[in-house]
Amino acid sequence: MPRIRVAEIIETLSRTYGEPKGPPSLDPFHLILWEQVAYLADDARRLEAYRLLEKATGLRPEAIAAAPRSTLLRVARHGGAIAAEDRASRLKESAVLVLSRFGGDLRAALRRLPVAGARKALRDFPMIGEPGADRILLLTRTAPLFAVESNGLRVLLRLGFGTEHRDYRRSYQSVMTAMEGDLPSDYEGMISAHLLLRLHGQEMCKRTKPVCSTCPLHPKCDYAIGLRS
Numbered sequence: 001m002p003r004i005r006v007a008e009i010i011e012t013l014s015r016t017y018g019e020p021k022g023p024p025s026l027d028p029f030h031l032i033l034w035e036q037v038a039y040l041a042d043d044a045r046r047l048e049a050y051r052l053l054e055k056a057t058g059l060r061p062e063a064i065a066a067a068p069r070s071t072l073l074r075v076a077r078h079g080g081a082i083a084a085e086d087r088a089s090r091l092k093e094s095a096v097l098v099l100s101r102f103g104g105d106l107r108a109a110l111r112r113l114p115v116a117g118a119r120k121a122l123r124d125f126p127m128i129g130e131p132g133a134d135r136i137l138l139l140t141r142t143a144p145l146f147a148v149e150s151n152g153l154r155v156l157l158r159l160g161f162g163t164e165h166r167d168y169r170r171s172y173q174s175v176m177t178a179m180e181g182d183l184p185s186d187y188e189g190m191i192s193a194h195l196l197l198r199l200h201g202q203e204m205c206k207r208t209k210p211v212c213s214t215c216p217l218h219p220k221c222d223y224a225i226g227l228r229s
């Protein structure tokens with residue numbers, strides 16, 4: 001049982017960091033590209049790769065589907081050497097999917113679908129799992145599904161929500177279950193929580209050597225108190 005409520009976490013992080021910055025676009029297709037352009041890269045590098053793609057294609061599915069392989073490979077390599085070839089292919093596959101299945105307008109298609117259908121539609125894109133699909137639905141204000149990414153998940157686990165498992169999906173599910181009934185109820189609150197938790201995981205609650213001594217959540221954190229490893 002965590003020692004702190006979600007509302008207190010968000011209030012504390014909000015005082016620490018101010019208004020969190022979101023991704024560069026709130027269009028669902030652009031958010032898929034945002035996931036795919038980089039891997040294990042920091043936000044600055046990811047943004048550079050995304051801007052390169054934007055400059056080359058305008059982020060339009062038609063232009064990405066028709067882009068030379070060399071262009072997409074240049075973008076993917078800018079976002080990191082790991083799996084660059086695969087990620088270049090995935091950018092093109094995603095563009096083709098938007099054109100062939102969603103008439104070129106993913107946003108409109110998602111809005112027409114029930115939530116379960118929209119989730120499934122997003123999971124059909126390469127590199128988009130269930131948490132990623134929920135994040136896109138949340139950030140685009142298509143469905144109020146709370147979601148975190150890996151940084152936010154780490155923060156919540158250390159604070160005492162859920163249980164860490166070897167399997168990321170099990171850890172994720174256990175944190176979501178632990179948060180039930182304690183979540184913000186509107187888009188603004190959920191998006192703010194998502195972005196602040198992510199930022200805190202990047203800035204202080206890092207994977208190795210979290211900076212607990214200066215963390216404002218320190219007094220109510222299981223990890224800092226020594227109850228979690």
Ligand code: SF4
Pocket residue numbers: 155158159204205206210211212213215216217218221222223224
């Ligand atoms: S006290 Fe340490 S482990 Fe806990 S949230 Fe802050 S940085 Fe993370």
